[in-house]
Amino acid sequence: MANEAKTEEVFRGILDSLGYYSTNSIIVERQQSDAPKIQKLLRSASKSAKGSGAGYPDFIIRDSSYPQLLIVVECKASATEHESQSRKEYSKYAVDGALLYASFLSKEYDVIAIGVSGESVQELRVSNYLHLQHKDIAHSIFGNDLLSFEDYYKGYIKSDLKYNQDYESLLSYSKELNDLLHGKKIPESIRSLLISAVLIALENEAFTASYKLQKTAKQVTKQIVGSVREVLDSSDIPETKIKNILHAYSFIEINSTLTSDKEFILNLISEIDENINSFIRTHGYFDAIGQFYVEFLRYANSDKGLGIVLTPPHITQLFVELAEVDKDSVVLDSCCGTSGFLISAMRRMIEDAKSDSNKIDDIKSNQLIGIEFQDHIYALATSNMILHGDGKSNIIQGDCFKVNNEIKDKFNPDVALLNPPYRNNTNDPYELNFALNALDMLDKGGKCIIILPMSCSLAQKGDELELKRKLLERHTLDAVLSMPDDLFHNSKVNVSTCVMVFTAQKPHSNHKKTWFGYWKDDGFIKVKNKGRIDLKNNWKDIKSQWLSAFYNKDDVPSSSVKHKITYKDEWCSEAYMQTNYSTLSKLDWIKTIRKFIAYQFTNNIINEVDKSPVIQSPLEIKGINWKEFNAGSLFKLYRGVSSGSVTTTENKEDSGDIIYLRPSNNYSIKNGYISRVEIKDDSIFPSSTLVMGNTGAGSHTWTYLIAEEFIPNNNLTVLIPKQNLNIYQKIFLINIIEHNRYRYAYGRIPSNKRFMDSKLSLPVDADGEPDWGFIENYIKTLPYSSSLSKIT
Structure with a gap:
């Protein structure tokens, strides 16, 4: 007979061998706890079905050394009682019970939940889970072994789950700190400099030990700047650069708030140490200064006008892996901002150096190069590198277009990672100029990875087209990756972007196929007061899939494609990927029919709704032959009338007034009425006509069948089939068109030419022509299709 006591004794013996009982700071309690907080949290944690009482x-x-972390263990004698499929049979299964207790304790702690089963060491089963504080679910972690407390702690503190939790906390603190500094009337433009100065001063042990002993606020601010000076002096930064940096920090000793409010400045230093320094110490190699810089300027106009946005840290790390940076790489960021790319590169290079102190010193001294034009950001970049142990920082203050030859001759970089400033004024350099400039500084065969507005990849004329020509004339375009539309949400910048990957100093071959990736979903979601974060911890798996496809240049349906391009072509996956129509189902067309019928009924175009199909015998679309057709071979396109050229009324004032339509993501597209006498006849379209939104992030490509005479505005494209089609066939086409919506975005709208050149797939007959008969009958087999027969 199974004996749970045996399992507990086996487990206790393993704890003993792992040092749990010989370490004074570790407390092991069995089926109870002396800690009042734990008692309180478990007072209603009973495993019984009623769920009442303590458990x-x-x-x-x-471990008293790590008070935020708890380990809870539940034992069962039989391996068959290890873990249920639902993990909710708390009294019967070991894992389920451990997870239940973790869910209660996670209100105040980070909890490792361990399920153990088996009556001997040989048959023991172990499952480890991590349930972080204030989170809804636990995640499997650490494999299936029991570890020492120290190893559990190291794995927990360095886990992606803990990083995401701490990163969320850092984001929250950045907002709190911004509000605090705003309340103290500290200008946005100097807030990041203040933070960076305090962080550098905290690198000085004498400052850390004595700043609280100062008698006045002026003494504290003077000590901050003096300590920064000492840290800079101990680096290899030239004296001229040190003077420039100290000049950027000079406001600290004269700002009225900082020099008069001792309690405020002391609390500020303490909070920065607790919230920012602790994050850097724990997770390392993170552009915390950049994160705060962006938060402080989210509501200011100064740097947004300069086109400066912070590259999210998961993207800087992705760049490093795309470039396959290693310990021997020489990495350049020619518009380095706060040094986010260089910090991520440093992390990877030092990891690859495997504790070789000489190599690590060489990496920091000679293999990380940044260029920054603006004085205050240069100070932030240099400070950031110092905070990450690069006291010999090669951050150069200057214009990357003027120091390029110096950089190439002195450092011979072979990797460039950059996010150039976005062009806001006619006098600003084009973003592609930065790509060309960086590539020209790299050794032959070097890799340049640059994130750019999608418009750069689409350029069809002017200076940008010429830059595309020069890029391919000198360098090879290996890949272009379409990035999430809201990637820069945390910087309050709404721009569609792509990442371009080049090989330097090798002209693009006419035979070369460029790899295009559709990387629109990185798993991050927008959360109120936290910004765009990896809330569900999906990024690790998504990144792995992306990198595997990139390294192998896989063709993945609806995700990636290889295609030969010239400088005249669009450089994006959306232009070349084949749409996967197999994901369309009957439910999609039924939904389209219902939306259309609902609009007609609501607007009194029809008086009743018939839910029945026209044809009772079902038809299956699976297994039918499909073929691609140019949209231009299927439709003639017409644009509507601009709102500024007509007078609209809110209501129908005359029987001859015609409804005026605008784009939308549903059938709420009415935008008033226009008098028939005011408009030309060729701007009026008959009922049973298809229209498609051609602009707007939320409304482009959505397609509607209009069942009354109408006038479209110029943000709608009228689609007139070249063949005489009935209402059933047009309903079918709506889903085909909308299924290609992924191809378009605010930066790549479905213009007439772009849509006409696109491919649409349709079921075909034996001659390879659209099988309109099948298409009609398929819609007729669907619910509500009888209502369509009432509309002409």
Whole structure:
């Protein structure tokens, strides 16, 4: 007969061998706890079906050195009682019970939940889960072994889950700090400099030990600047650069708030140490200064006008992996901002150096190069590198277009990672100029990875087209990756972007196929007061899939494609990917029919709704032959009338007034009425006509069948089939068109030419022509299709 006591004794013996009982700071409690907070949290944690009363796991383990972390263990004798499929049979299964207790304790702690089953060491089963504080679910972690408390802690503190939790906390603190500094009337433009100065001063042990002992606020601010000076002096930064940096920090000793409010400045230093420094110490190699810089300027106009946005940290890390940076790489960022790319590169290079101190010193001294034009951002960039242990920082203040030869001759970089400033004024350089400039500084065969507005890849004329020509004339375009539309949400910048990957100093071959990736979903979502974060911890798996496809240049349906291009072509996956229509189902067309019928009924175009199909025998679309057709071979396109050229009324004032339509993501497209006498006849379209939105992030490509005479505005494209089609066939086409919506965005709208050149797939007959008969009958087999027969 199974004996749970045996399992507990086996587990206790393993704890003993792992040092749990010989370490004074570790407390192991069995089925109870002396800690009042734990008692309170578990007072209603019963495993019974009624769920009332207190409940305790078989073991509760804590270490006074790490008070935020608990380990809870539940044991079962039989391996068949290890873990249920639902993980909700709390009293019967080991894992389920451990997770239940973790869910209660996670209100105040980070909890490692361990399920153990088996009556001997040989048959023991172990499952480890991590349930972070204030999170809804636990995640499997650490494999299936029991570890020492120290190893559990190291794995927990360095896990992606903990990083995401701490990053969310850092984002929240950045907003709190911004509000605090705003309340103290500290200007946005100097807030990041203040933070960076405090962080550098905290690198000085004498400052850390004595700043709280100063008698006045003026003494504290003077000590901050003096400590920054000492840290800079101990680096290899030239004296001229040190003077420039100290000049940027000079406001600290004269700002009225900082020099008069001792309690405020002392609390500020303490909070920065607790919230920012602790994050850097724990997770390392993170552009915290850049994160705060962006937060402080989110509501200011100064740097947004300069086109400066912070590259999200998961993207700077992705760039490093795309470029396959290693310990021997020489990495350049020619418009480095706060040094986010260089910090991510440093992390990877030092990891690859595997504790070789000489190599690590060489990496920091000679293999990381940044160029920054603006004085205050240069100070932030240099400070950031110093905070990450690069006291010999090669951050050069200057114009990347003027120091390029110096950089190439002195450093011979072979990797460039950059996010150039976006062009806002006619006198600003084009973004592609930065790509060309960086590539020209790289050694032959070097890799340049640059994130740019999508418009750069689409350029069809003027200076940008000429830059595309020069790029391919000198360098090879290996890949272009379409990025999430809201990637820069945290910087309050709404721009569609792509990443271009080049090989330097090798002209693009006419035979070369460029790899295009559709990387629109990185798993990040927007959360109120936290910005865009990896809330569901999906990024790790998504990144792995992306990198695998990129390294192998896989053709993945609806995700990537290889295609030969010239400088005249669009450089994006949306132009070349084949749409996967197999994901369309009957439910999609039924939904389209219902939306159309609902609009007609609501607007009194029809008086009743018939839910029945016209044809009772079902038809299946699976297994039918499909073929691609140019949209231009199927439709004639017409644009509507601009709102500024007509007078509209809110209501129908005369029987001859005609409805005026605008784009939308549903059938709420009415935009008033226009008198028939005011408009030309060729701007009026008959009922049963298809229209498609041609602009707007939320409305482009959505397609509607209009069942009354109408006038479209110029943000709608009228689609007139070249063949005489009935209402059933047009309903079918709506889903085909909308299924290609992914091809378009605010930066790549479905213009007439772009849509006409696109491919649409349709079921075909034996001659390879659209099988309109099948298409009609398929719609007729669907619910509500009888209502369509009432509309002409």
